[in-house]
Amino acid sequence: MKRTIKTLALAGLVTAAGVGGVVYSGVVNVAADDPHYSLVHAFLTAARDRSIEVRARDIQVPPLDDPALVRAGAGNYDSMCVGCHLAPDVDASELSQALYPAPPNLARQGADGDPAAAFWVIKHGIKATGMPAWGKSMGDEHIWGMVAFLQRLPAMNASEYRQLVAGSAGHQHGGGEGAVHGHEGDVVEEEGHAH
Helix, strand or coil: CHHHHHHHHHHHHHHHHHHHHHHCCCCCCCCCCCCCCHHHHHHHHHHHHHHHHHCCCCCCCHHHHHHHHEEEEEHHHHHHHHHHHHCCCCCHHCCCCHHCCCCCCCCHHHCCCCCCHHHHHHHEECCCEEEEEHHHHCCCCHHHHHHHHHHHHHHCCCCHHHHHHHHHEEECCCCCCEEECCCCCCCCCECCEEE
């Protein structure tokens, strides 16, 4: 028994030293413009999908067919999500093209058919992807509005999208609310660089 414990302890130390050596050497490239190896990408995708599935399975989905809920979700989506996840007839942005992994184009795929999972992702975010945890500042009722909206987004054309956003109350979730933000004409000055 003592020999087994010593062997396991030695194996643990060797493994820890090996991992520490890899980390210290800097051989792992964390650059967003250097994609993961296919095996690493497959592992991370499977881990992400399974994690979301497990954590979302007990979420009770409210009725999402209320037009007012969808309209409210449209205002929040337009204010908070378009830069990464796009909208009908909105081209990829500098941000959406620069993130790795690339954010999904929700104007095309919507919430992927699982509203509980979409709610969980919007509320909690996903580590190391650029997807923030909106639940830190947004109430559940507003997150459900975005989920309701996402179920309808892929079927919308640009005119329908703009009309729905214009009919919304804009950005609202508890703090920092404001009028509907139009992203098409935004100009951001940053160190002499206009976007």
